[in-house]
Amino acid sequence: MRSDASDGNTSAADAISGPFPDRSHNHKHCIDEAFSRAERLCADRGLRLTTLRRAVLKIIWEGHHPAGAYDILDRLKEQGRSAAPMTVYRTLDFLMEHGLVHRLASRNAFVGCDHPGDRHRGQFLMCRDCGMVAEMADPRITAAIHTTAASTGFAIETPVVEVTGLCGDCVDNAGSSPDES
Numbered sequence: 001m002r003s004d005a006s007d008g009n010t011s012a013a014d015a016i017s018g019p020f021p022d023r024s025h026n027h028k029h030c031i032d033e034a035f036s037r038a039e040r041l042c043a044d045r046g047l048r049l050t051t052l053r054r055a056v057l058k059i060i061w062e063g064h065h066p067a068g069a070y071d072i073l074d075r076l077k078e079q080g081r082s083a084a085p086m087t088v089y090r091t092l093d094f095l096m097e098h099g100l101v102h103r104l105a106s107r108n109a110f111v112g113c114d115h116p117g118d119r120h121r122g123q124f125l126m127c128r129d130c131g132m133v134a135e136m137a138d139p140r141i142t143a144a145i146h147t148t149a150a151s152t153g154f155a156i157e158t159p160v161v162e163v164t165g166l167c168g169d170c171v172d173n174a175g176s177s178p179d180e181s
């Protein structure tokens with residue numbers, strides 16, 4: 001049982017070490033943090049966080065669940081923004097290139113990264129029940145992948161690790177309600 005209810009003061013480092021956010025956490029804080037990091041990164045690199053880039057990043061950060069390209073297109077349409085699919089794909093490429101979002105190949109969907117700027121290809125724990133995704137960026141895992149690949153002459157293309165299972169809350173729920181209908 002975690003009792004550290006969000007007080008709005010949790011740092012980005014806390015969010016990384018989670019790795020699953022508490023269900024009762026203040027997600028607005030995650031969104032605000034994500035945008036201040038994105039703005040800082042764009043300013044540092046002389047990039048523009050255009051209206052569409054912002055809108056797509058916001059949609060991806062609506063939760064800690066991956067958003068597919070079609071979901072994103074639908075949400076943009078709901079918001080009255082007409083963007084051609086190619087434009088949205090280019091926007092996603094931009095966000096990925098700068099580490100603001102990661103693509104989960106097994107879901108063909110995108111999640112926001114809470115520590116863009118560090119060059120990393122994350123490892124992801126993906127709950128198959130609630131859909132929540134938690135990112136780890138454990139340098140030991142990355143190092144092990146690179147060491148083993150190098151020793152066998154394997155040329156890595158996508159070093160992303162995607163692990164499926166049940167998050168702690170979903171494990172608890174599964175155990176506490178055996179007679180759910």
Ligand SMILES: [Zn+2]
Nearest residue numbers: 021026027030
């Ligand atoms: Zn959150």
Ligand SMILES: [Zn+2]
Nearest residue numbers: 113114115122
């Ligand atoms: Zn990341």
Ligand SMILES: [Zn+2]
Nearest residue numbers: 127130167170
């Ligand atoms: Zn879950």
